[in-house]
Amino acid sequence: MRVSFTVNGRPQTADDVWEGESLLYTLRERMGLPGSKNACEQGECGSCTVRMDGVAVCSCLVAAGQAEGRDILTVEGLAQYARARAGHTGDGVSLQDARRRNPGDPAPAPPPVSPVQQAFIDAGAVQCGFCTPGLLVAADDLLERNAEPSDADIREALSGNLCRCTGYEKILDAVRLAAARQGADAVRQGADAARQEDDAARQGGEES
DSSP: OOEEEEETTEEEEEOSOOTTOBHHHIIIIISOOTTSOOSOSSSSSOTTEEEETTEEEETTSSBGGGGTTOEEEOGGGHHHHHHHHTTOOOOOOOHHHHOTTOTTSOOOOOOOOOHHHHHHHHTTOOSSOSSHHHHHHHHHHHHHHOSSOOHHHHHHHTTTOOOSSSOSHHHHHHHHHHHHHHHHHHHHHHHHHHHHHHHHHHHHHHHO
């Protein structure tokens, strides 16, 4: 069967999808998006987490057919999604851009990263990296819903994501760091908006 849905901001179509095929398989094997990892295939580890219509789901448990007409965000699209969320324009991440290791293609320049990805880098929250894509998607989902999460909020949001390397403390640090930076950015944007309003009001007064 044919399945059509939006992936990282762009309409995509997968042909010859079999009835029992998972969204994870379609993303990895048919669309060349290997960021979502295939680990437990039982929805227990969270390594395959993506967002479907804005909700974090384990893509190994979602049938590809269930994604028909839906909006899918994978770890490859986080940077573009973060820019769009911040008000920057863009038309999504193409599959070609998302294929990081296409045989025969010249090595692409490292793509910009989202704030939560940068926080994971700065906090040293990545070791083997296998679980990282799912953690990043889950953390981004949390911070979009809750700009000032408590430690309990963070632990609950990441409770479905397993990591065998870090002991989780660095991961928690990364989410805390991303939240703090997000809050600082919001304050800065608010100050800039207020300054622009003051400047506009002053100019209006001078013209009158």
